[in-house]
Amino acid sequence: KDTFNKIAAGEVVERPASVVKELVENSIDAGATEIYVEIQSGGEELIKIVDNGEGILEEDLRNAFLPHATSKIRTADDLFSIHTMGFRGEALSSIASVSKILTRSKTKEQDGREILIEGGEIRYEKYSSMDQGTLMEIRDLFYNVPARKKFLKTPSREGAIISEIVSKISMAHPSISFFLVVDGKEMLRTYGTGNQKDVIRQVYSKKVHDHVFYFENHFDSFSIFGFIGHEEISRGSRAHETIFVNKRLVQSKVITTAAEKAFKSFATVSRFPFFVINIGIFPELIDVNIHPQKAEIKFEDDAHMFKSVFGTIHQSLREGLQ
C-alpha cells in the first residue's frame, strides 16, 4: 500500500510547485478569499499555505488524507460537469505519503483540529485553537523518495516555478487576495479587487498593465475574454502566455497556436506575444481528465475553438492597433 501510494504520488506530485498548485486549488475550492503561500528553499524545506476557507469537518480530517477521499464528486455523473478545481481526491494522500505534513483546520461550527502525518503515517491528532480556515505546512518534501529528490532543480529555480504558478493562478482569481513569500521575501501580493487587469499589474509591471487591452467575444457554447498586448513586452518566451479555461490554468496547443498565429499577422508584435486568455465554457464540452496534473485540456470541437480564438484575437488586435 505504501509503495502504491508513493508511485501514485509521482503522478500528482512531480515537484514542489505541484504541491503548491494542488493546495492553492483546494483553498480556492474551499471558498477562500485570502490565500497566503510561503516557501523556503524552493519548497523542499517548507511549503506553507493558509486560507480563510470553509475548513475541514472534524470527522473528515483524517479521511482527507486517504486515497480517493474527495468531498467534491458524489456520483459518476459529477465527473462530466466538474466545477471545482480538484475532483480526484488524490492530492492530499499523495503529498502526505512523500512528506511531513501538519494541518490545522476549523469550520464555522466546530472547534479547530490539528493533525500531523509523516510519510503517510498519522503521528497525532488533537484540538487546535484557531480562526476558521485551513493551514498546511509541508516539510521535507520527498524525504523518503530520494530518486525524486534528485530530479529537482536548484531551490531558486524551483522557487521561480512556484512564483510563476501562484502568479498565474492569482490572475484567474482576481477576487481572491494572494500573498506569496519566498525565503522570507514578499514576491507577490494581490488585493482581491475582482479586476483581472489589477492582478496583471501586480504580477508583471505597471508597464505591462499600461500596454495591454481588454477583449471579449461570445459564441454559442463559450466565451473568450482577456488581455492582449500590441507591443513588444514579452521576453522572447512563452512566459507571458496564459490560458485559463473555466478559471483553471491549462496548457492548450489549440489555443496557443491559434493565438500566436493571430499575432503573427501584426509586425509590431514579437513571436511570443503577451496574452491572458480566459475561456468560459460548458464543462461538458471539455476534458480535463486526460492529464494527472490536469494541465493539458481537450475540447470537444478543436477546429471550432481554433477558429474562434484566432478570429477573436486577430480582430481585437486590428481594432487595438487603430
Ligand code: ADP
Ligand atoms: P480533491 O481536491 O480532488 O477533492 P484533495 O486530496 O486535494 O482532493 O483533497 C481532499 C479533500 O480534503 C477535499 O475534497 C476537501 O474536502 C478537503 N480539503 C483539502 N484542502 C482543503 C482546504 N484548504 N479547505 C477545506 N477543505 C479542504
Ligand code: MG
Ligand atoms: Mg484538490
